[in-house]
Amino acid sequence: MKTILSMLTAVVALSMTLPAQAQFAKPEDAIKYRKATFTVMSTHFGRLGAMANGRLPYDAKAASENAENVVTLAKLPWAAFGEGTDKGETKARPEIWKDAAKFKQASDNMQTAVGKLSQAAKAGNVDALKVAFGPAADTCKACHDDYRAK
Numbered sequence: 001m002k003t004i005l006s007m008l009t010a011v012v013a014l015s016m017t018l019p020a021q022a023q024f025a026k027p028e029d030a031i032k033y034r035k036a037t038f039t040v041m042s043t044h045f046g047r048l049g050a051m052a053n054g055r056l057p058y059d060a061k062a063a064s065e066n067a068e069n070v071v072t073l074a075k076l077p078w079a080a081f082g083e084g085t086d087k088g089e090t091k092a093r094p095e096i097w098k099d100a101a102k103f104k105q106a107s108d109n110m111q112t113a114v115g116k117l118s119q120a121a122k123a124g125n126v127d128a129l130k131v132a133f134g135p136a137a138d139t140c141k142a143c144h145d146d147y148r149a150k
């Protein structure tokens with residue numbers, strides 16, 4: 001039991017220190033993973049948008065939950081843009097890897113904006129949500145414009 005526990009601890013410790021790329025067995029796994037995270041993020045973000053735009057009735061609890069999901073999901077795709085993931089079933093443009101610092105900045109901008117969106121969603125009124133939704137959507141669009149092939 002002790003041995004198993006110490007082995008498990010070692011595996012967990014190792015997995016936390018490995019480069020992001022090593023978290024995926026194959027580049028195509030990373031590509032699938034990041035697409036899945038964007039898809040799920042878009043679903044929750046879209047529900048917030050529908051409330052902000054009046055296409056869905058405002059529901060404070062749902063807004064808060066959707067925003068929390070977006071905040072969590074917004075952290076995930078970036079580790080899946082490792083080496084070798086520029087080729088395959090992906091619309092990711094080479095600029096992502098050519099100027100990684102700029103791409104990182106764009107991803108940080110998005111996470112900052114969805115953080116604010118989440119605060120707004122927790123404020124419990126639709127006006128706060130409306131104010132924060134547009135700037136967050138702009139950070140999605142900025143990345144699509146620069147880094148996603150048509």
Ligand code: ASC
Pocket residue numbers: 042043045046049137138140141
């Ligand atoms: C969404 C969604 C995006 C962004 C983007 C904003 O709802 O899925 O990727 O908003 O379209 O311009």
